[in-house]
Amino acid sequence: MKIANIKIPGNILLAPMSNVTNLPFRLMCKKYGASLTYSEMISSDAVIYENEKTINRGMSCEEERPLGIQIFGNSPEIMVKAALKIEEIYQPEIIDVNFGCPARLLTKDGCGSALLRSPELIHEIIKGLSDNLSTPVTAKIRILEDMQKTLKVAHLIEEAGADALTVHGRTRQQQYSGKADHSYVKKIKQELCIPVIANGDIVDEKSAREVLDYTECDGIMIGRAAMGNPFLFKRIFHFLGTGEMLDYKPCNQRIADLKEYFGLMEEYNLMHTINVKAQAQWFTRGMRNGRHIRRNIAASKSLKYIFESLDEMCRRAY
Ligand SMILES: Cc1cc2nc3c(=O)[nH]c(=O)nc-3n(C[C@H](O)[C@H](O)[C@H](O)COP(=O)(O)O)c2cc1C
Secondary structure (H helix, E strand, O other): OEEOOEEOOOOEEEOOOOOOOOHHHHHHHHHOOOOEEEOOOEEHHHHHOOOHHHHHHHOOOHHHOOEEEEEEOOOHHHHHHHHHHHHHHHOOOEEEEEEOOOOHHHHOOOOHHHHHHOHHHHHHHHHHHHHHOOOOEEEEEEOOOOHHHHHHHHHHHHHOOOOEEEEEOOOOOOOOOOOOOHHHHHHHHHHOOOOEEEEOOOOOHHHHHHHHHHHOOOEEEEOHHHOOOOOHHHHHHHHHHHOOOOOOOHHHHHHHHHHHHHHHHHHOOOHHHOOHHHHHHHHOOOOOOHHHHHHHHHHOOOHHHHHHHHHHHHHHHO
16 A cells, blocks of 8 residues: 555554554554554644653654654644654654544544534645645544535545545444444545545454455554454454464463563563553453453562563463
8 A cells, every 4th residue: 555655565554542552562563564553642732832751652663664643633733833843853654633533631622533523624734734744644534423524524634635544434422332334434435536544343354354345445444453462463464365364372472462562661661651450451351361360460560570470371371
């Protein structure tokens, strides 16, 4: 897939996820084949006010490229200023704009999915960014209740100069309930000329194949199913390429991945930024002895003990 002049090696993308898609996690998804990774969303206002913690969310490394950095905001001027600053600090391959987040923290300020009610402002934001940046600009939206309104927003985004569009097939009101409706994404793909990426409820090999076939989109984006499960990208790539399921030991794989993830967090000095228990929960979800592993991790005083307890669990599992 190509976005503007950027060659993306494949068409399976990792979704931006706040408090999840930090650099170590993105590196692991990349290692297993994710074609493009996005930072957690970054507040344009916070960039302007030089909030170091927020700006650090864009931290990356050569191994990760191509990299997308996602911003949110509601003022075209501030968003351009923030994006120019991000461009200067990180030189990402893509700057993405969040028009999909339904969290009150954003919508109360007219950001994220609240902007879907103001298509003209969306147009102004994308136009401001694409006119002023040398980095390709992409957008991520949710669908509206009405197909025509959704198509109008998609067309405005394209007209304003966006280089690709990701569509999560749920409305703002749905939050994360119900099922993603990919018929909207399919219709948008039929009408737009820029690459369109389908997002929502892609959880395994079969759903990846189905969504790609049904929507005929240029790519798919995976969010929640990748949490604690970066290996999913390898499984999906293998299946799409061969039609066969990858043979692997889920328990050993997840534990090895959790160890590698914590190791990378330590390497990048980020361990203090995460909730270790929550992250362990994602990686051990559905495992027979998952609760035991999580209890051991919670009781461990250092990474060394965490690793030892994970090794012990691995031996017990097989
Ligand atoms: C914990 C969490 C954090 C998220 N943070 C962001 C974000 O920062 N930016 C964004 O555009 N979407 C965010 N999303 C939405 C996802 O990118 C994605 O659109 C959504 O989860 C649907 O895809 P899925 O069914 O594959 O999970 C977040 C979702 C979750 C669950």
